[in-house]
Amino acid sequence: MKYALLIYGDETSPAVSPPQDSPEFAELIGGYMAFGEEAGSQGKIVAGEALHDTDVATTVTVVDGETVTTDGPFAETKEQLGGFYILECADLDEAIAWAAKIPTAKTGRIEVRPVQSYDDEGQPT
Amino acid sequence: MANLVSALGDLSAAEDAAQDAVETALETWSRDGIPDNPGAWITTVARRKAIDRIRRDKNRAEKSEALARLNLRHAERSDDELEEETIVRDEQLRLIYGCCHPSLSAEAQIALTLRAVAGLSTPEIASAFLLPEATLAQRLVRAKRKIRDAGVPFKIPDDAELLARTSEVHKVIYLLFNEGYAASDGDELIRTDLCDEAIRLGKLVANLLTDDAEAFGLVALMQLTHARRPARTNLDGSLVLLADQDRDLWDQELIDEGNEALEQAMRFAKPGPFQIQAAISALHCAARTADATDWEQIELLYRRWLAMARTPVVALNHLVAVSMVEGPKEAFDRLERGDLPETLAAYAPYWALRADLLAKLDRDEEAKAAYQTAASLAGSAPEQSFLQQKATQSDLTPGTN
Incomplete structure (x- = not known):
């Protein structure tokens, strides 16, 4: 089964998002590299990306056929989506175990969402 | 099980069939989710399987012989039978750990356990929790959908997780016991079957984790509480307080079992809330009269x-x-x-x-x-x-x- 591990944290908090030249930043990056190494070497990672902060987000909606864009995230929240992985896991227990290994799990939260798949006729499987 | 036994008239065949059915259930449920009515589903599948089995075993021993076999002492059972018991036990444990998975809400865990493990109907669970039936049914539907869609596993957790996961299971078992004991239902003060079921599950889990003091503490607590049940109400259903209870009505055999479980727990020298409560209960049980109660220890x-x-x-x-x-x-x-x-x-x-x-x-x-x-x-x-x-x-x- 595929699971999306959505990485949430307060992007304004230095603990979640340390300044780029700080030792904390180096440690965080090291942690993510180690995670990628471990999960990657076991063939678990389907995809995974880090996202820029929400201050550069653009929100798009179509109203009466017209594209409407707004500056910023679609909702102002205390914790923002900062990145994600799509992992191939046997079951929810395995997905939870990987989620707990993501460095930001210590300072933020990881939402584990099963990925919905569809067959050729477009039916959920 | 009682359902099946009356349907089949053969306890041993019924047990085998139930085991087959649970086996099938676990396979099907972890693939397709729990069906709307797991109890009925198991009974239906079990009946079908039992017929298969009886057809297969035409030369099977007479019913009386089969019953005698069930009464054999543990030590006298054949390796096959012991293995069979282990399989049944493991399947039930997988079912318990699945129903009590921490990804489900506490309410969903208890509802699922009552439904899938203890075999209660939706109206029974709803009335036990003073909830509208529709609310409870909705809760079960949601939980079953999550189990299916999120891939909640029905398995005994790995060693690293086992202790933490078991403490969640303990909570559910104890809630189940209390529901049976206190039955906020209003109509029926004591639901002995729920208490018995909770004790059975408690033992099952305690025997899986042979080194968890609190698991034995929980079993002891439930046994020592349940032992006093016969004296807890008058014939008209009204409550009798501990001090006024006829202590001759207490179930001495169950008290002995509870004390034994408590001793077993205390050997690990890792005290916890269940053991302490069990010890308090044991002190009450040990007092021949209310005045003889060792309140200082308590x-x-x-x-x-x-x-x-x-x-x-x-x-x-x-x-x-x-x-x-x-x-x-x-x-x-x-x-x-x-x-x-x-x-x-x-x-x-x-x-x-x-x-x-x-x-x-x-x-x-x-x-x-x-x-x-x-x-x-x-x-x-x-x-x-x-x-x-x-x-x-x-x-x-x-x-x-």
Whole structure:
């Protein structure tokens, strides 16, 4: 089964998002590299990306056929989506175990969402 | 199981069939989710499987022989039979750990366990929890959908997770037991089958984790509590307080079993809340008369429990012990000093204790008012009528409550 591990944290908090030249930043990056190494070497990672902060987000909606864009995230929240992985896991227990290994799990939260798949006729499987 | 036995008239075949059915259930459920009516589903599948089995085993021994086989002592069972038992046990454990998965809400865990493991119907569970049937049904549907869509596994957790996951399972088992014991249902004070089921599950889990002190503590606690059940109500269903119970009615065999489980737990020298509660219960069970109760030990145990879990209910129980050791004045003063949480004001036992203490201090009018409040907050009909009676009783002499 595929699971999306959505990485949430307060992007304004230095603990979640340390300044780029700080030792904390180096440690965080090291942690993510180690995670990628471990999960990657076991063939678990389907995809995974880090996202820029929400201050550069653009929100798009179509109203009466017209594209409407707004500056910023679609909702102002205390914790923002900062990145994600799509992992191939046997079951929810395995997905939870990987989620707990993501460095930001210590300072933020990881939402584990099963990925919905569809067959050729477009039916959920 | 009782369903199946009456349908098949052969206990041994029924057991085999139920085992087959649970096996099939676990395969199907982890693939497709739990069906709408797992109990009926198991029975249907089991009946079908039993017919298969009987056809297969035409030369099978007579029914009486099959029954005799069930009565064989553990040591005399064949390796095949022991292996079969292990399989059944493991399947039930997988079912329990699946239903009590931490990704499900606490409410969903208990509802699922009652439904899929204990085999209660949706209306039965709804009435046990004083919930509209539709709410409970919705809760089950949602939980089953999550199990299917999120890939919640039905398996015994890995060693690294086992202890933490088991403490979740303990909570559910104990809730199940309490639901059977206190049955806020109102109509039926005690639901023995729920308690028996909780004890059975407790043993199952304790035997899986042979080194978990609290697992044995939980079994001991449930047995020592359940042992007093026969004396807990009058024939008309009204409550009999511990002090007034006919102790000859207590189930001595179950008390012995409970004491044994408690001893087993204490060998690990890792005390925990279940063991402490079991020890308190054991002290009550050991007293031949109410006056012979070792309240000093009990007070110490409550104090120790409070140090581990400072909850309003424990604090209240501790005060009961204080009143027995140091007198009602000291207990009432502590109650008045108000180091208890405010939430207690909505809790019937708080008002009942307050009333008892006031009565013992000869403040009858205040006591009656407190009993009245307690009665209005009580969850079950027998509790309500008991407290109501106290509130209108003319003589509140200490010792009669």
